[in-house]
Amino acid sequence: MHLAFWRDLLQLLEGSVTREALSLWIAPLKPLLLSDSKIVIEVPSGLHERIVRERYLGTLRRYAHVLRGREMQIDFVVAETPLPPPSPPLLPETRRRPMPQPSTINRNYTFESFIVGRCNRAAYSAALSAANRCRRRRNPLFITGSVGLGKTHLLQAIGAHLLARGERDIVCLPSEQLMDELTAAVGNRTIERGRRRLTSSGMILVDDIHFLSGRNQMQEEFFHIFRILHQKGRQIVLTSDRPPKEIHLLQQRLVSRFESGSLVSLTPPSLRTRISILEHKAKIFGLKLTPDILVLLASRIRTNIRRMEGALNRIAAHAALSGTEPDREIVERILEERHFDCDEGLITVRGIQKRVAAHFQVKLAILLGSGRSETIVLPRQMAMYLCRKLICAPYADIGAAFSGRDHTTALHACKTIEGLCRSNREAREMVDELVTVIRT
Ligand code: ADP
Ligand code: MG
Numbered sequence: 001m002h003l004a005f006w007r008d009l010l011q012l013l014e015g016s017v018t019r020e021a022l023s024l025w026i027a028p029l030k031p032l033l034l035s036d037s038k039i040v041i042e043v044p045s046g047l048h049e050r051i052v053r054e055r056y057l058g059t060l061r062r063y064a065h066v067l068r069g070r071e072m073q074i075d076f077v078v079a080e081t082p083l084p085p086p087s088p089p090l091l092p093e094t095r096r097r098p099m100p101q102p103s104t105i106n107r108n109y110t111f112e113s114f115i116v117g118r119c120n121r122a123a124y125s126a127a128l129s130a131a132n133r134c135r136r137r138r139n140p141l142f143i144t145g146s147v148g149l150g151k152t153h154l155l156q157a158i159g160a161h162l163l164a165r166g167e168r169d170i171v172c173l174p175s176e177q178l179m180d181e182l183t184a185a186v187g188n189r190t191i192e193r194g195r196r197r198l199t200s201s202g203m204i205l206v207d208d209i210h211f212l213s214g215r216n217q218m219q220e221e222f223f224h225i226f227r228i229l230h231q232k233g234r235q236i237v238l239t240s241d242r243p244p245k246e247i248h249l250l251q252q253r254l255v256s257r258f259e260s261g262s263l264v265s266l267t268p269p270s271l272r273t274r275i276s277i278l279e280h281k282a283k284i285f286g287l288k289l290t291p292d293i294l295v296l297l298a299s300r301i302r303t304n305i306r307r308m309e310g311a312l313n314r315i316a317a318h319a320a321l322s323g324t325e326p327d328r329e330i331v332e333r334i335l336e337e338r339h340f341d342c343d344e345g346l347i348t349v350r351g352i353q354k355r356v357a358a359h360f361q362v363k364l365a366i367l368l369g370s371g372r373s374e375t376i377v378l379p380r381q382m383a384m385y386l387c388r389k390l391i392c393a394p395y396a397d398i399g400a401a402f403s404g405r406d407h408t409t410a411l412h413a414c415k416t417i418e419g420l421c422r423s424n425r426e427a428r429e430m431v432d433e434l435v436t437v438i439r440t
Contacts, residue, residue, distance in 0.1 A: 005067060006031045012063040017056065025052055030079075032128045033161075035112040038073045039064060040128060049076045075116070077125030079136045105163055105172050109156035115280055117273030120150060123264040127154045130203075130235050131161040138262035140226075140236035144243050145266030147347065147390075147439065148304035151239035154266075155205050158237060162203065169202040175211045176389075179218045180422070186217075195221070199228040203235040209258075210240040210392045214249040223254055230257070241392070248394050269305070274298035278308055285316040293331050300335055306439060311335060347438060349387050349401045355438045356383040368403045381413035386434060388414045 013026060028048065033040040043049040052060075057074060064072040111131070116124050123145070129137040143151050159172040173181075178198075185194030198204060204225075212219050229236055240247060243265075244258035269277065275298045282289045289297075301307045314334045315326045324330075357367045360379040367380055384402060387393045388410070393401075398410035420427040 003031075005034055008067055009060070009063055012066070013056070013059065016059060021055075025056065030132075030134070032077065032132050032134075033111050036068075037070065038075065038112065040075045040077060040111075042079050042125075042129065042132075042134065043076050044079050046078055049078060052076070077121075077128060079129065079134065104174075104177075105159040106156050107160050107163075109153045110160050111157045113280070114150065114153055114157060115273060115277045117269050117276070119267045119269045119273060120145075120154075123150075123154055123266050126262050126264045127158050127237070128161075130237055131158040133203075133235065137235070139230060139233070140238055140258060140261040142244065142258050142261060142263045143237070143239045143266065144241065144263070145239075146241055146268075146303070148306035149266040149268065150305060151241075151266060152207050155207050155237060155239050158203075159205055167202060169200075170205065171198060171201040171203070172205040172207075174207040175209045178206055178222070179211070179215060182218060182221050191221075195225060198225050199232075201229070201234065203237070204229055205237045207239050208241070209238040210242060210247045210250075211389070212250060212254070213247050213392050214395065216251075219251050219254055223251070223257070226254075226257055236261075248392065268303040271295075271298055274302070274308070277305055278312070281309055281312050285312050287312060287316050287319065288325065289315075293326065293328060296328060296331060297335075347390050349391070349393055349398065352386050352390065352438055353383050353401070356386065356434060359434060359437060370403070381416050382431070382434065384410050384413035385417035386431070386438065389431075390435065390438060 010026065014022060017026065025048070028044050029052065030042040031039060032042050043052060053076070060074055061072065064074065111124070111128060114120075114124060123143050126137070126141050127143070130141050143154060145151050156172065159170055162170050182191070182194055185191045212222060226236060238258065243263065244250065244255045247255070275294050278289070278294050278297055282294070297308065297311060301311060311331075311334065315331060318330060318334065319326050353367060354364060356379055357364045360367075360375075360382075362376060362379060366376060367383060369376075371377075380402065384398050387398045387401070388395070395407035395410040395414070398413075399405040399407045402410070417427070417431070421431055
């Protein structure tokens with residue numbers, strides 16, 4: 001449908017643009033996305049974009065309107081400069097098989113539902129290019145940004161885009177799951193099979209790659225998988241809350257591999273973009289918010305889009321329970337009660353310790369102290385694990401923050417909780433709950 005629409009659009013244009021202009025300015029355009037209300041077109045350069053905007057945007061809009069029967073938003077993204085092509089494969093190409101379970105893709109996270117502003121345009125364009133396997137794309141694509149700014153959303157949008165096109169040989173997973181799979185494969189002596197599954201994929205999308213920090217064996221494995229996929233020219237997309245060289249205890253060769261493609265970052269959205277995001281999300285929650293309330297929310301929650309959703313969720317719940325439209329006073333109260341507008345996007349070791357202590361109803365001093373009763377050891381280990389999981393703190397720093405314990409204690413705590421989560425559903429749910437509490 002995508003390409004048929006584009007062909008029709010070009011045919012209409014042929015009637016009103018000279019042949020030279022058509023081959024010079026229109027032919028190099030590449031449609032990357034077509035949704036019900038939006039078209040995203042790749043242009044070879046910034047200059048090209050300016051000229052197309054000035055001379056042909058009006059006509060494009062008019063014809064798109066005619067073809068789709070509604071107003072279409074038209075956006076442009078500039079293609080990246082290509083890097084030299086990857087060296088020829090060292091290994092023979094393995095047959096590409098469809099993945100048994102294609103991936104953990106959340107189909108709500110799409111390019112259409114991603115609001116674009118200056119803060120995320122480069123990342124959005126690069127992700128769209130990757131999803132369309134554009135020839136000029138760089139590999140790997142590495143997306144960084146602090147918590148709640150849309151890394152997972154973009155990564156999943158690539159996956160959803162490919163799935164919608166019927167491409168199923170993609171692997172999309174959080175790095176922790178990748179490590180679990182590899183660890184299990186090593187344990188079961190099925191590592192070859194595990195590697196093959198990953199290296200025969202058409203594209204690999206790994207979320208939160210910073211969790212490789214300090215995991216030497218996993219880094220070895222991932223390096224191996226990365227190298228093979230890269231040599232085959234398969235797209236690799238990684239996300240992290242920090243740039244490769246700031247990931248603690250990451251092998252230098254991985255740092256250089258990760259830096260060798262396209263490195264794009266997500267930054268906090270401007271007030272205008274925050275308002276657009278809130279408007280979009282409010283619709284999803286079925287909320288009617290006045291411009292006044294939208295501005296209030298956007299000016300209070302500045303750096304974490306997940307928090308905006310948390311606040312809207314509360315407002316929607318309140319509206320449903322009370323049967324009244326949310327007004328300014330209610331919104332102010334919810335923001336205050338739930339601290340949606342404080343400590344924005346910044347999760348600290350101290351913050352985690354406090355939240356975990358509150359959750360288990362123990363005093364902070366006791367959580368950090370030397371007590372060894374079971375009721376205190378589990379929360380303490382959980383807090384250490386969360387420091388690792390959520391902010392990737394080095395083991396030595398975690399140990400030190402818990403009354404000067406050493407790094408082996410922190411490492412042991414993390415391993416214990418990981419093991420517990422693998423075997424015990426309750427423990428997994430507890431971790432999920434704590435993560436939500438700490439993040440929102
Ligand atoms: P991260 O992985 O960077 O921590 P997520 O991708 O999980 O952040 O985003 C947090 C929430 O905010 C998600 O529900 C996501 O849909 C939403 N979100 C983030 N950026 C945008 C955006 N630009 N437009 C719409 N929703 C967004
Ligand atoms: Mg994420």
